[in-house]
Amino acid sequence: MSHTVAVSGASGYAGGEVLRLLIAHPEVEIGAITAHSNAGERLGALQPHLHALADRVLSETTAEVLSGHDVVFLALPHGASGALAAELESRSPGTLVIDAGADHRLESAQAWEQFYGSPHAGTWPYGLPELPGQRRQLEGASRIAVPGCYPTTCLLALAPGFTAGLLEAQDVVIVAATGTSGAGKSLKPHLLGSEVMGSMSPYGVGGGHRHTPEIEQGLSQAAGEPVTVSFTPTLAPMPRGILATATARIKPGVDAGRVRSAWEQAYAAEAFVHVLPEGQWPSTQSVLGSNHVVMQLAVDAHAGRVIVSAALDNLTKGTAGGAIQSMNLALGLAEQTGLNQQGTAP
């Protein structure tokens, strides 16, 4: 039986990717497609790669338009989904609401207010089923907060070591590179093609990046103690992809074999997360457009650290793919339904 699905924010990159995956999903029927400033336009003019929906016209993003569907995806600027979700709750109580924005990810209202400067909208089940215990929370859920693309990468990279008690909670350092779609479709000079091609640059350096508390929240849960992270994001000359280099100090007496084994066991049963054979390194190209995550790790005995290198597609596993994987769990579908895309390479 097919589920009806509505997608808001359909003119943006996250909304477009949700639609791309839904078109290939065998158990859903795409209902309302909405946007804000682009309401009334043909989808084909805004997302010319979505050939199957080229002639659909965008509706206005309102609770009225979105209500009545089995599932609603919110792909809105942060701060916008709280009120809309509340109105949806009253109008359309049985609807599964999946928020691809940041509003419902953080458990700490204080952290939310510090980094986003607005009242906290609440905390929803966190859509990263590969974290310990998380899959169960998503089965049958009616509200899902899709993790940020950076936190997805960083948590998958380091959680196994913290869960297994192998890593020290201090001095975690993560440097990640993202493709430009991670910065969205906004018209800013530094996002022009002329500026980004052939160039790498950092942004939000020094602890101010909004993804830091979300990364620390997940790693602290895995560790069972507060984890402190130095996180630096950089912008790379590619449209999609995240490559994270995540390092942490290994506790005294832990050897390389035990480290490797912790990661391999953590993901042995996972369909989308792969610890590569030794000697093979991840590349973002190998996961482009897919829900897969590839990683490799090495123990640097000299520096006393594990270094994990993890790659995923920020729009797929980092956003829309993770959202649909969570939707599958919430609806009782097989977790991989509609997500059999391989990477598109070269």
Next chain:
Amino acid sequence: MSHTVAVSGASGYAGGEVLRLLIAHPEVEIGAITAHSNAGERLGALQPHLHALADRVLSETTAEVLSGHDVVFLALPHGASGALAAELESRSPGTLVIDAGADHRLESAQAWEQFYGSPHAGTWPYGLPELPGQRRQLEGASRIAVPGCYPTTCLLALAPGFTAGLLEAQDVVIVAATGTSGAGKSLKPHLLGSEVMGSMSPYGVGGGHRHTPEIEQGLSQAAGEPVTVSFTPTLAPMPRGILATATARIKPGVDAGRVRSAWEQAYAAEAFVHVLPEGQWPSTQSVLGSNHVVMQLAVDAHAGRVIVSAALDNLTKGTAGGAIQSMNLALGLAEQTGLNQQGTAP
């Protein structure tokens, strides 16, 4: 009922793309995967984006290994498929053989010998169902020659005007840009990333390009008279995609409306070929990884020419997607089976 399929040349770009699409195809089961110098290696080491087949090991490309499947894809260097196809015919007479190489595309043995310098292997049904009368030839076929990626683009761009008798057979000029995967995985200095990024360059200028006779063959069949083409390919700094700018002189008295109408009618019923609404221009990004073709056209009254701009993915519709579309026709499956991928953008 599922069909068993074998893929040769699986370590290259064309073979990898055939596999990527077959993984998503609901009516096939992937059997032998073969290569030449990489036989014995894990597919995951050579095509790390094909997660579903990462642990498969490549066999040697021989008729023995390939025989016994319902379908065999040949993705081999030119000149290599003739003998192998002959041996397959005797060993495995019922097998559908689909040649993604050049060997069986040209009808003129003389043109083959002039451009390729070896004996002509014969002519097979041409796997471009959108050309007039071509779809019927593929239904139930047991041998299919997959068109080259440039000819696919150029023929789809100009055939409607020749079929409708609107264009002059002389002075056709086509300039096309291709991504680097069009040049294959061979280790040549000018294909290094350091050389191609940020750079455009032509190659094979002046009529010597091997795709010219194939383009002229198809346009001449559409026109019913010999068509002469000046074709210049260029290499663009992107992994995939072809953008062709194809121009031809309009016959006296033909107006712009009649021209536009010829193209729109030619593709009105096609699932994969789209004449865009006026004012919207094609981009290769919008078809990345998909079997779709987008085009736009304009009549330049000043120069007396129609200019058609057409974009497709050289590895998908230009090679592997076109091959699978033709396979579907030959096997009696719905033509779009397994080809519902949208473009991967941005």
Next chain:
Amino acid sequence: MSHTVAVSGASGYAGGEVLRLLIAHPEVEIGAITAHSNAGERLGALQPHLHALADRVLSETTAEVLSGHDVVFLALPHGASGALAAELESRSPGTLVIDAGADHRLESAQAWEQFYGSPHAGTWPYGLPELPGQRRQLEGASRIAVPGCYPTTCLLALAPGFTAGLLEAQDVVIVAATGTSGAGKSLKPHLLGSEVMGSMSPYGVGGGHRHTPEIEQGLSQAAGEPVTVSFTPTLAPMPRGILATATARIKPGVDAGRVRSAWEQAYAAEAFVHVLPEGQWPSTQSVLGSNHVVMQLAVDAHAGRVIVSAALDNLTKGTAGGAIQSMNLALGLAEQTGLNQQGTAP
């Protein structure tokens, strides 16, 4: 003796490139640097690559600020330089004014009005010294119209054949690819890095491109008769560079040797324009950041056409380098002064 130079439009790509080259020019002293909406800002914030001028603050673009210099470069949106030039003439009569914009390039007021929709500002000496007779017009000039980057490429590509009377005036077809800096720094969605990387697309197809009349003007002067051009520009995923593929029908009885010889003789004495040895093809990377132009040509006897492939840097020889080369001639300096940059490759 050093010449004082002012540069307007210094926050844009053309103005930035003029400054980059002036910094390396041994005979000039950089005076006023002006902009419009960015007046009052540090140049280092807008053009971070111009380390030598990082702490200079932009002035407002007015005739008052610009007057009193020996040379003024105008790098303004089209339509803006006419009035400013007139005011400069009265305030600062001895100043050499070099217009990098379109306003003073076209000789035909009618063509200007048709393509730009505003009154024609007049015609200035055309800053392309490699065209026959043009160098003399620039020596000692007090006003110079810098050619467009596309016309520079196309005229250098085809002028030798028309000057030598070898080409037919009808059915010239030119397809050119440009890097995104050719579209300027304006904030348009299709110029975002996410949209342009990995993608090629055409624009202004069908004769409507504003550079067509400028190309036809120059080729007609070379031919001594009206030349008609079909010109299609495309946008390539690179910041800089133009690769033009220019083709024209060869007159009956003209052989390949005579064709090659015409081009080689035309540029034998030129410092910046190079016909490459046979077998070597141009690439935009090989001229990046330099004032050089490289080209190769082939006669396609089958199609009866010459095909010329020419590459230059749209911001250097296509704009700022050409402007400074012309300035040198006007000031009586050696033509190559300050222009000894080689291409920056890889």
Next chain:
Amino acid sequence: MSHTVAVSGASGYAGGEVLRLLIAHPEVEIGAITAHSNAGERLGALQPHLHALADRVLSETTAEVLSGHDVVFLALPHGASGALAAELESRSPGTLVIDAGADHRLESAQAWEQFYGSPHAGTWPYGLPELPGQRRQLEGASRIAVPGCYPTTCLLALAPGFTAGLLEAQDVVIVAATGTSGAGKSLKPHLLGSEVMGSMSPYGVGGGHRHTPEIEQGLSQAAGEPVTVSFTPTLAPMPRGILATATARIKPGVDAGRVRSAWEQAYAAEAFVHVLPEGQWPSTQSVLGSNHVVMQLAVDAHAGRVIVSAALDNLTKGTAGGAIQSMNLALGLAEQTGLNQQGTAP
């Protein structure tokens, strides 16, 4: 008075960049240009961007050919310069020899043998004049070891903090991205344009990278105690540029103002190294083709770390520009001679 200069390894990227800069250098005359497997070929065929030297033919790399020049640049594979330098010493005792390879950088013979597996050739003055006390060692030197491109970036990024005694010697973590030219011109599959465009990947993860001992050597000298570094290099989809994210723990009681001030003072008098104004972040594009280094730093009080982001061009300041800057010091020329190129942007 002009100095004669010979360049070996002229067919590679480092050798090509040395030549590019020497062409613009007012105090040198380019003598022998040599290569190994490409000896006998036109430079124009191998380095088509070096228009000024296009017709020069490469000689064989031998001490005989190189001797008799005032300066010899060695841009050879590691392990190749030791014997050649020894032979040059006897044949041409007064010649300044500048080794752009790794052979003479490390002071520890043991570290050399561990990472390179061959006998240590000795230690030469280290060509990074911006390190404390280093400039004096280069003035009048007759042998110079050009630092590696990664060490140049990492040492400039962190040395000021160690020199000022503000940073802890343990737990330094550096993640750096380099353009593909950093991997040289070798024909390896993972360096093909099809593989690198749109993709990021790590390499040499886990302490095994050969640049680690060189980075530790320089930071330890600055700190006056042994510094341990976790260094991870990644490959970015661009031809040139390095962006390093370097982090270290701040000693207790050190505040952000003191940190910033240490960096600003360290480089206040430097012509090529720039601490950007607060709020402005470095990009590799802004230094492309120039000898400049830009950096920004932030104190992350939460994590107790300073994070320095530094960008340079791996072939210019990272190799050839640094080599020529050192040559200027050795020859008694002004340090900036011939190095006034600004970044080439966009």
